[in-house]
Amino acid sequence: MSDSFVNMFSDTVTKPTQGMLQAMMTAEVGDDMGGEDPTVNRLEKMVAELLNKEAAVFACSGTQSNQMGIRSHCFPGDELLIEEQGHIARFEGGAPAAISGITTRTIRGQYGMLDLADLEGKVYVDNQHLANTKLLCCENTTNGGGGRAWPVEQLQQVCEWAHDVGLKTHLDGARLFNAVTTSNVHVREICDGFDTISICFSKGLGCPMGSILVGSGKQILRARRVRKMMGGALRQVGVIAGGAIYALENHVERLADDHANARTFAEAISRIDGISVDLDGVESNLVFFDVAADVGDASQLSSALRERGVRIGAMGPQTLRACTHLDVDAAGVVRAADTIAECVQTGIQQFAAAQFGPFFRA
Ligand SMILES: Cc1ncc(COP(=O)(O)O)c(C=O)c1O
The missing domain is CATH 3.40.640.10 (Type I PLP-dependent aspartate aminotransferase-like (Major domain))
Structure with a gap:
């Protein structure tokens, strides 16, 4: 990478x-x-x-x-x-x-x-x-x-x-x-x-x-x-x-930076049509967000992002989880949010859909 x-x-x-x-x-x-x-x-x-x-x-x-x-x-x-x-x-x-x-x-x-x-x-x-x-x-x-x-x-x-x-x-x-x-x-x-x-x-x-x-x-x-x-x-x-x-x-005090980066990321993606995020729920370094079904599913968005150099995992059919940490800086989360916007705008339907997300067989 x-x-x-x-x-x-x-x-x-x-x-x-x-x-x-x-x-x-x-x-x-x-x-x-x-x-x-x-x-x-x-x-x-x-x-x-x-x-x-x-x-x-x-x-x-x-x-x-x-x-x-x-x-x-x-x-x-x-x-x-x-x-x-x-x-x-x-x-x-x-x-x-x-x-x-x-x-x-x-x-x-x-x-x-x-x-x-x-x-x-x-x-x-x-x-x-x-x-x-x-x-x-x-x-x-x-x-x-x-x-x-x-x-x-x-x-x-x-x-x-x-x-x-x-x-x-x-x-x-x-x-x-x-x-x-x-x-x-x-x-x-x-x-x-x-x-x-x-x-x-x-x-x-x-x-x-x-x-x-x-x-x-x-x-x-x-x-x-x-x-x-x-x-x-x-x-x-x-x-x-x-x-x-x-x-x-x-590395304890700097966790506040991760939380601030998570908030920046959450606020940026909340402005994208087709993405929804509960901003009140973003309290630490984890950001769960949903992609609208007419855009595609979470695994399609995850694959599209990966192809563009951003890794965010699908946690459910429409839900993804992004996580901030020591190796992602403020510029990184802005790039990730911009890449989500780009994916949603250009379309993600061409990526293989996993119907039930990563953990469910049926
Ligand atoms: C809340 C929580 N507890 C326990 C664990 C397990 O940690 P480990 O992966 O080191 O076994 C994890 C891992 O992500 C976790 O998120």
Whole structure:
């Protein structure tokens, strides 16, 4: 791809910066499976302290840290509750059932978020016929919900409710620092009500890989055991943890730039006939938008854009998701918006249509 290629497919496409590479290359390392990697130890301590929790454990990916968290709370036969757009429910390959014997009960909320009315009456009584309702999972910012950040009070309320009815709470914070940026609060205000929190380094923070699970000492000890069973306990992984420390120190404040670029992009495409976008819903670095059916479908628009050097993925029959990140600048998002306008004006019908979007067979 040429340098002018604008990749807004995901915030996972970023390449490590020079500063990050330097931090990775110079990281002091040891055998992390035995707790002997000083850089991993430093990262775990740093994040646990930041969130005011007892302990943390490094993980390979967001999926892994979510599943470590879930398995550390639940046993086979238990169930978790989650909003129906949640990544854990939709995009982790059925892992709670496959890995841990846990059923997932999805609840329809709004924009990937739940409120007390959604949750009322959802906890099963203790009865041999029923799964044991054990865990509430939330996601902030919401990915499938449009990149929105939970109102902090709402998040605190549902966590309080969960604890009152005897549930544990897990936060999928793949984009936690985007939520912090949007809500403009200390990260602890978002995390205080959660027993475990997973955070990704490989999304907006720009690392090539890595995630972390944070919680109580007891919970994290259990999660370490689960990580080992999943094959995720690594050796000299300080080379990756060094990049994560660098990202926490250098790439958090700049998330505001990604949010500003997302807004610029959303406002620009909102002026294109045939494109619709809910501007109020653009709260972070994700922009979901629809292409009108008489113009074509989302996969046709995605293909037309790709041919012109812009990558934006189709998320549904008419819906696309664009994402801003470290490797897309203000000029890039303007070019992407101009290219969408050009595609819509010149026509996209000649591109192959995928009737149901990327994830559905029928
Ligand atoms: C909200 C959310 N949670 C978890 C994950 C999983 O992260 P990973 O791809 O590192 O497994 C993603 C990935 O995009 C995500 O968007």
